[in-house]
Amino acid sequence: MVNVILLGPPGAGKGTQAKRLEESRGMVQLSTGDMLREAKTSGSEMGRRAAEVMDRGELVTDEIVIGLIREKLQSPAAGGFIFDGFPRTLKQADALGELLAQMGQGLDAVIEMQVDDAALVARITGRYSCGSCGAVYHDDTKPTKVEGVCDVCGSTDLRRRADDTAEALSKRLMEYYKKTSPLIGYYYAKGQLSSVDGLAEMDAVSAAISKVLDKRG
Numbered sequence: 001m002v003n004v005i006l007l008g009p010p011g012a013g014k015g016t017q018a019k020r021l022e023e024s025r026g027m028v029q030l031s032t033g034d035m036l037r038e039a040k041t042s043g044s045e046m047g048r049r050a051a052e053v054m055d056r057g058e059l060v061t062d063e064i065v066i067g068l069i070r071e072k073l074q075s076p077a078a079g080g081f082i083f084d085g086f087p088r089t090l091k092q093a094d095a096l097g098e099l100l101a102q103m104g105q106g107l108d109a110v111i112e113m114q115v116d117d118a119a120l121v122a123r124i125t126g127r128y129s130c131g132s133c134g135a136v137y138h139d140d141t142k143p144t145k146v147e148g149v150c151d152v153c154g155s156t157d158l159r160r161r162a163d164d165t166a167e168a169l170s171k172r173l174m175e176y177y178k179k180t181s182p183l184i185g186y187y188y189a190k191g192q193l194s195s196v197d198g199l200a201e202m203d204a205v206s207a208a209i210s211k212v213l214d215k216r217g
Contacts, residue, residue: 002027002080002213003105005087007183008113009176010169011124012198013205017113018082020206025213026079028072032086035068036060046071066095073103080108088180093187109216110187111209113198117173120199124169131157 002025006014018029039050046067053060065086073081087093100106126139132155137144145151148158163172187193194216196208 001076001078002108002216003083003100004080004108004213005083005110005187006113007110007180007187008198009115009117009120009180010172011120012113012115013202014084014113016202017205017209018084020202021079021082021209021213024206024210026077027082028077028079029082029084030069030072030086031084032065035065035072039068042071044071062092062095065092066099069096070099070103073099073105087183090182090186093183107192109194109212110183110192111212112184112193112195113205114195115198120173121166121169123199124164125166127164128158128160130155131159 004021004027006018008014015029015031018027018031021027022029036050036054039047040054041047046064050060050064050068053064069083069086083096087096097107122140123138126141127136128138129136130150130153133150133153135150135152136142137151137158144158148156150156150158163169184193194212196205196212198205200208
């Protein structure tokens, strides 16, 4: 069992690689966004607390997020857990470390998916997806075979995210570098940090991540 954090700015491919690790290694992705969405219908005490906060339009506290993660960790995953979108701050990193220790678990690797900002903006602003099946495309690197028609399901409901603009992405990158990039130094000092090229081909990124996990696990 291996526990890993995927670090990287918006659009670095963390979600894609997390799904691949789930399929290839039986790991479980713990995405903060997914957990908060699930919280509304989970029926658990922590889920109810999270739902109440979100219904008021307020930000969910670190305490609640850690509580949701604790609930997930109580259902062991054969391959381990992938932390995606948490921690985002040094305070959250400390809290996660304490939680894992309390539960008799550890953090085996922190993988930074390195990207070039200019290339990342080009990658994000060109992407769109199918509203019916979720297939993802890109203007330059992966256009649909027939313009306006999904290759997978034939739907014409192709969409771009409202925040996939150069201006919106610049704001998200600034937020990432301000709050989350200090984690790189934090985990480097602990000897847990490894870096991979997040802009390489998908299979190459997967291979690089697997190499890190095989060494650490």
